[in-house]
Amino acid sequence: MNKPRPLYLDNASTTRCDPRVVEVMLPFLTEAYGNSGSRNHAFGWEAEEAVEKAREQAAALIGANAKEIIFTSGATESNNLAIKGAAHMYAKAPEGQTGRGHIITALHEHKAVLDPCKRLQKEGFDVTFLQPPADGVITLDMVAKEIRPDTILVSIMWANNEIGTINEIPAIGKLCHDKEIIFHSDGTQWVGKMPTDVERDNIDLLSWSGHKMYGPKGVGALYVRRRKPRVRLEAIFDGGGQERGMRSGTLNISGIAGFGKACELCQHEMQSEGERLLKFRTRLETELAKAIEVTQVNGNASKRVPNITNISFGFVEGESLLMGIKDIACSSGSACTSASLEPSYVLKSLGVGDELAHSSLRLSMSRWTTDKEIDYTIASITKAVLHLRKMSPLYDLYKEGVDISKIQWQTH
Amino acid sequence: MAYSDKVIEHYQNPHNVGSFGSSKEVQARKDVGVGIVGAPECGDVMQLHIQVGENGVIQDAKFKCFGCGSAIASSSLATEWIKGKTVDQALAIKNTEIVEELSLPPVKIHCSVLAEDSIRAAIEDWKKKNGIATAVNAHAAHAH
Ligand SMILES: Cc1ncc(COP(=O)(O)O)c(C=O)c1O
Ligand code: FES
Numbered sequence: 001m002n003k004p005r006p007l008y009l010d011n012a013s014t015t016r017c018d019p020r021v022v023e024v025m026l027p028f029l030t031e032a033y034g035n036s037g038s039r040n041h042a043f044g045w046e047a048e049e050a051v052e053k054a055r056e057q058a059a060a061l062i063g064a065n066a067k068e069i070i071f072t073s074g075a076t077e078s079n080n081l082a083i084k085g086a087a088h089m090y091a092k093a094p095e096g097q098t099g100r101g102h103i104i105t106a107l108h109e110h111k112a113v114l115d116p117c118k119r120l121q122k123e124g125f126d127v128t129f130l131q132p133p134a135d136g137v138i139t140l141d142m143v144a145k146e147i148r149p150d151t152i153l154v155s156i157m158w159a160n161n162e163i164g165t166i167n168e169i170p171a172i173g174k175l176c177h178d179k180e181i182i183f184h185s186d187g188t189q190w191v192g193k194m195p196t197d198v199e200r201d202n203i204d205l206l207s208w209s210g211h212k213m214y215g216p217k218g219v220g221a222l223y224v225r226r227r228k229p230r231v232r233l234e235a236i237f238d239g240g241g242q243e244r245g246m247r248s249g250t251l252n253i254s255g256i257a258g259f260g261k262a263c264e265l266c267q268h269e270m271q272s273e274g275e276r277l278l279k280f281r282t283r284l285e286t287e288l289a290k291a292i293e294v295t296q297v298n299g300n301a302s303k304r305v306p307n308i309t310n311i312s313f314g315f316v317e318g319e320s321l322l323m324g325i326k327d328i329a330c331s332s333g334s335a336c337t338s339a340s341l342e343p344s345y346v347l348k349s350l351g352v353g354d355e356l357a358h359s360s361l362r363l364s365m366s367r368w369t370t371d372k373e374i375d376y377t378i379a380s381i382t383k384a385v386l387h388l389r390k391m392s393p394l395y396d397l398y399k400e401g402v403d404i405s406k407i408q409w410q411t412h
Numbered sequence: 413m414a415y416s417d418k419v420i421e422h423y424q425n426p427h428n429v430g431s432f433g434s435s436k437e438v439q440a441r442k443d444v445g446v447g448i449v450g451a452p453e454c455g456d457v458m459q460l461h462i463q464v465g466e467n468g469v470i471q472d473a474k475f476k477c478f479g480c481g482s483a484i485a486s487s488s489l490a491t492e493w494i495k496g497k498t499v500d501q502a503l504a505i506k507n508t509e510i511v512e513e514l515s516l517p518p519v520k521i522h523c524s525v526l527a528e529d530s531i532r533a534a535i536e537d538w539k540k541k542n543g544i545a546t547a548v549n550a551h552a553a554h555a556h
Contacts (some may be wrong), residue, residue, distance in 0.1 A: 043422035067450040317455050323415065323423055334455055334480075343455065355452030391429050391484060393459035394452060400434055409451030 007373050009330045012161055012189060012308050012364035016270075017258070018214040024261040025216065026085030028254035036251050037242065047253045054260025058221050061263040062187075063197035063208060070222045070243045071256050075188040075237075076112040078222035081247065082184045083116040083155055085233030086205065087125055087304065090152045090182065098124045101152035106130040106138050106167075107349040109157050113186050117155070126150075135300035136165035136350050143172050153182045158190035162333065162346040162362055163299035164308030166190070172270025182231060188212055192266035193305055198223055204231050210255065214367060215262030219255035222246075273367055278306035280365050280374050285309055289384040294398070298360060308364045310347075312356040313381075315395040316388040321361060324348055324384025328377055333360035355394070355404065415481055416449045416515040422485035427492050430474040445538025447530040456523065458487050460530040464538050467492065468498050474531075482520040486527035493554050498537045 008016070019356050028050060038044025055066040072078045083103075091100040105117050109127045114129075121127045128146045130138060136137045138156050147154075160168050169185060176183035184205035190196065191206070192213030198206060206223040210216050211215040224246065225231045239248030281304075289295050294314035310333070313321065318334030332356070333344030342348075343357035352360075363377065397404055415423075438444045444463050450456040456479035463472040473491040477484045489510055494502040510516070510524040526540065540544070 173537050315478060317483075319455075320423070321486060323420075323481040354454075358452070358455035391426060391476055392478045393448065393457050394478045396431065396476060397435070400436075402435070404452060409453070409457070 003126065006327045006329045007330055007376065009363045009365060009369070011366040011369075012164075013331060014211045014217065015108060015214050015366050017211070018265060018367070021215055021258045021261045024032060025254040025258040028257055031093055032253075034253075036253060037240065047251075050253055050260075051251055051306060052406075054256045054263075056265045057267075059223075061196065061267045062191060062203075062223055063199055064223050065226065065242075068198075068223050068226050070224055070246050071259070072220045072222055072247055073218050073252070074211070074220035075110075075186060075207045075209035077247075078209075078220050079110070079186055081118050081222055081233060081236055082205040082224075083113065083153065084120065084180045085246070086153050086184065086231065087120050088234040089232050091125070092150060092152065093124065095123070099126075099150070100124040102126045102128065102148050102150045104128045104130065104143060104146050104151060104154045104156075106132055106156060108132045108136065108160055108162075108346045109155070110161055110186060110188070113155055113157065117388045118373075119164055124216045126370075130156075132349055134351050135303075136163050136298070136346075137300050137303050138167040138172070140168050140171040140175060144175055147175070147179060147181070149195060151179070151181050151186065155184040155186070157186040157188075159187075159194070159305045159308075160299070160346065161189045161308075161346060163310040163350075164189065164304040164364075165299040166194075166303045166305060169203075170201045174203075176204070177202050180229070180239035182229075189305060189308070189367065192199050192263065193270060193307060195270070198225070204229070210259040210262055213262050213266050216255050216258045219252055219259045221259065269367070274306050277365050278368070280369055280371075281309050283374055284363060284378060285311065287378045288381060291378070292385050292405060296352075296356060298347060298350065307366070308361055308362065310362045312352065312360040313385045314356060314359055315392045315398060316359050316385050318358055318360055320388055321359075321381075321384055324387060325377075325380045328380060330364070331362040332357040333362065347360060353405070418514050419481055419485040419516075422488040422514075423481045426475075426484060426488040426489065428472075428474050428495075429460075429476065431459070432463060432472075432474060440539050443538075445534040445536070447533030447535075447537060449529040449533055450466070450479065450526055452478065456483050456526055458483065458526045458530045459488070460487065460534045461496065461504075461533045462538060465500060468500070468524060470494050470497055470499065470502055479526070480520070480523060482514065482516050483523035483526060485514050486516075486524045487530065489513060490527040490531055494531060501539070502531055503535060505531060 034047040035042025036047040055069045058069045059066040093100045117127045173183045187206045187208045191208040204225045209220040237248045296312045298310040318332030347357040453504040459476040461474045475487040477487045507524040507528040
């Protein structure tokens with residue numbers, strides 16, 4: 001861990017925990033080690049107080065009531081609890097039968113939404129996976145078209161984790177409320193970065209994770225609406241009945257305290273931070289496009305969160321590009337990084353051609369990103385892309401005016 | 413994934429990058445064999461040009477590669493190895509030798525297979541242009 005660290009532009013994957021958050025967490029790992037469930041001594045009271053404070057902080061960030069916050073181990077668990085919990089609670093037919101109800105989600109959701117939906121499909125629910133359009137934005141109309149009399153749940157993420165695109169959330173939520181359908185949103189890449197108000201935005205269930213917003217890993221929350229409508233969920237973990245019976249298990253006190261602090265910091269800093277991040281993103285996109293021909297920013301040009309950009313550099317394979325900028329930590333949608341030989345399913349679902357999907361980089365900035373780092377990143381990527389294009393047979397074909405898509409490749 | 417020093421060295425200073433002309437020009441040249449394998453959708457395309465003398469000796473080789481660092485290193489290494497060899501000697505090069513030389517991990521074996529395939533394809537092309545019967549197994553399919 002003592003080697004010089006690369007520059008970090010992979011904040012959509014995880015963020016550094018803010019030192020102010022760490023400071024709040026530490027006492028609960030040392031002297032204040034009580035169990036918030038211990039009702040009869042000071043150790044327990046102290047822990048409970050910390051949890052309730054965090055619950056207030058989390059609720060304040062999204063305009064909810066503290067009673068509506070369930071602490072979990074992260075967005076994966078929150079998504080599972082929301083989707084499976086709602087489906088099982090509102091099922092139209094008992095286990096073992098088909099026709100248990102209809103669910104709508106989208107193909108470019110995170111696996112932590114897709115896989116629970118696929119499991120429900122096997123259990124007798126019908127699931128519609130919306131095909132996103134080329135700009136990646138799921139609109140009200142797309143959802144409205146698929147709603148059926150037996151639709152029980154719609155789950156559409158707020159912002160996409162690979163391309164940062166923002167779906168039409170308040171509108172989709174409103175539609176669901178009008179039709180009395182439960183609406184869940186995976187807010188992992190949204191909450192803490194963008195203003196959120198579950199009342200105004202018509203959300204019933206909202207998932208998010210601490211470690212994407214400068215909090216600790218392994219802790220997250222699920223907002224569960226208590227009135228208009230009162231949403232009920234079937235628990236996944238049964239046991240001690242913590243979290244109003246929806247999530248049994250001794251609470252992760254230090255993590256939750258840190259999560260709460262992270263929520264509070266985001267609430268106060270998102271405005272100024274958002275402006276800074278947008279400047280960085282704009283600079284990355286415009287300056288790279290100026291320096292390198294045939295680049296493409298993936299996803300809608302304006303409906304995107306400010307901290308994420310996903311750019312394809314034509315004729316250059318993503319993993320080799322990462323190798324050329326190895327002192328910058330970031331992600332590629334190329335298959336070669338995943339060993340699966342399949343490029344990013346998110347980009348594919350948008351209809352980004354396979355070769356451009358293989359050529360993509362995701363850069364995601366943070367609270368600590370500096371102007372100097374952005375300059376350095378632009379220079380490094382430019383240098384690496386030009387180095388690789390000198391070696392690229394596809395770039396030669398392009399220069400010769402050959403249409404690459406028309407060639408009969410020997411696929412394997 | 414950490415790369416071996418040799419892969420990094422080939423990536424930074426690839427040997428014999430280039431071509432013997434545009435796709436049209438090399439098509440017309442009888443002394444040049446062209447091998448293009450892989451596909452952009454798979455994230456890897458390797459192009460090998462070989463220039464073969466009257467005596468069947470590979471006098472020069474140039475590569476271009478769209479692919480990961482291991483694919484670039486495999487093709488760079490392949491051009492080094494085949495230069496000065498007869499086509500038959502070059503055909504005897506196995507992808508496993510490339511794997512060993514570059515210390516490629518299992519997930520990167522297909523990159524070396526691509527290099528072997530490109531050698532075969534280029535030699536086959538040269539033989540065809542010069543009316544030499546190609547070996548039956550020149551098309552050897554590799555599953556990966
Ligand atoms: C949109 C989205 N949903 C869910 C998750 C899963 O979060 P966690 O790993 O904290 O459970 C992530 C993070 O990878 C994400 O980006
Ligand atoms: S070319 Fe795909 S892993 Fe090497």
